Amino acid sequence: MRNLVLLLLITTTGCGTKVILRDTNVYKAELDQYHRWATAQSGYLRDFIAEHCECDGDTFADAECKDAADYVLTIEARADWHHQMSLWNAGLLPDDKEPAKNPPSIAPLTCPLPAGLTDGE
Amino acid sequence: MSDFADVLDTLIPLVGGALVDKAKDEITKLSEDADDPTKQIVFALMAEAVGELGEDGLDIAEAEIKRLLNGRSADLDWASPRTASDAVALLQNAERGRKKKAKAAIAKAGKVFGTVGALFFKAAVSGALSK
Numbered sequence: 001m002r003n004l005v006l007l008l009l010i011t012t013t014g015c016g017t018k019v020i021l022r023d024t025n026v027y028k029a030e031l032d033q034y035h036r037w038a039t040a041q042s043g044y045l046r047d048f049i050a051e052h053c054e055c056d057g058d059t060f061a062d063a064e065c066k067d068a069a070d071y072v073l074t075i076e077a078r079a080d081w082h083h084q085m086s087l088w089n090a091g092l093l094p095d096d097k098e099p100a101k102n103p104p105s106i107a108p109l110t111c112p113l114p115a116g117l118t119d120g121e
Numbered sequence: 122m123s124d125f126a127d128v129l130d131t132l133i134p135l136v137g138g139a140l141v142d143k144a145k146d147e148i149t150k151l152s153e154d155a156d157d158p159t160k161q162i163v164f165a166l167m168a169e170a171v172g173e174l175g176e177d178g179l180d181i182a183e184a185e186i187k188r189l190l191n192g193r194s195a196d197l198d199w200a201s202p203r204t205a206s207d208a209v210a211l212l213q214n215a216e217r218g219r220k221k222k223a224k225a226a227i228a229k230a231g232k233v234f235g236t237v238g239a240l241f242f243k244a245a246v247s248g249a250l251s252k
Contacts, residue, residue, distance in 0.1 A: 070201055070202055070203065071202045073203070074201075074202035074203045074206050075202070078203075078206045078210075081210070082206070082209060082210070082213065085210070085213040085214075085217070086213070088217065089213060089216045089217055089220065101214065102210075103206065103207075103210045106203045106206070
């Protein structure tokens with residue numbers, strides 16, 4: 001038995017990246033919470049941008065508005081895919097729920113912001 | 122990887138000469154022309170590092186991109202959210218690929234062990250019967 005444990009230790013440590021063992025339920029709860037935080041913030045940020053940011057042609061007049069808008073578009077397009085990939089790589093999704101190979105494309109940054117997921121579309 | 126090193130060698134003197142915008146444009150063009158998604162991400166990260174951090178950007182980018190390409194966690198604070206997302210997607214897809222290979226290897230090993238096990242079983246049974 002001791003030799004078996006030693007063999008397992010030798011074959012699983014010392015090379016490659018560290019592999020972390022986590023409680024499945026806690027890990028999933030964390031991922032879900034981070035995902036909800038990101039998408040909820042993105043929704044609030046979208047409303048804030050619509051209310052307070054001005055356009056200069058088809059770009060944002062203010063650099064902070066531009067950066068904020070880029071976050072909104074990225075989160076709206078990608079948060080779900082990254083979340084699903086985290087679950088998939090952890091073996092927490094059934095075989096028929098494998099995420100697409102390529103992440104969804106992100107809409108180009110324009111002012112005003114193109115309609116997004118948080119607009120109910 | 123050698124393309125990446127060549128680009129760095131060519132561009133560091135250029136950036137050192139305070140031609141940050143020109144260097145950023147050059148790298149962005151390389152990123153757009155790159156045929157491989159990994160190269161595209163590497164060049165996009167370099168362009169953004171130069172744009173955000175100036176002439177120090179390439180050194181920082183080089184160190185962090187090397188960490189990223191070695192599958193280690195990298196500090197990509199300078200990167201835009203969309204480029205950072207591309208970089209994380211690269212890591213996630215690489216992990217998915219490794220897991221698929223491991224799964225295939227385990228399935229193959231299972232078949233081999235199954236066959237070997239069946240042979241041993243047959244040998245043991247025939248051995249016992251011959252006694």
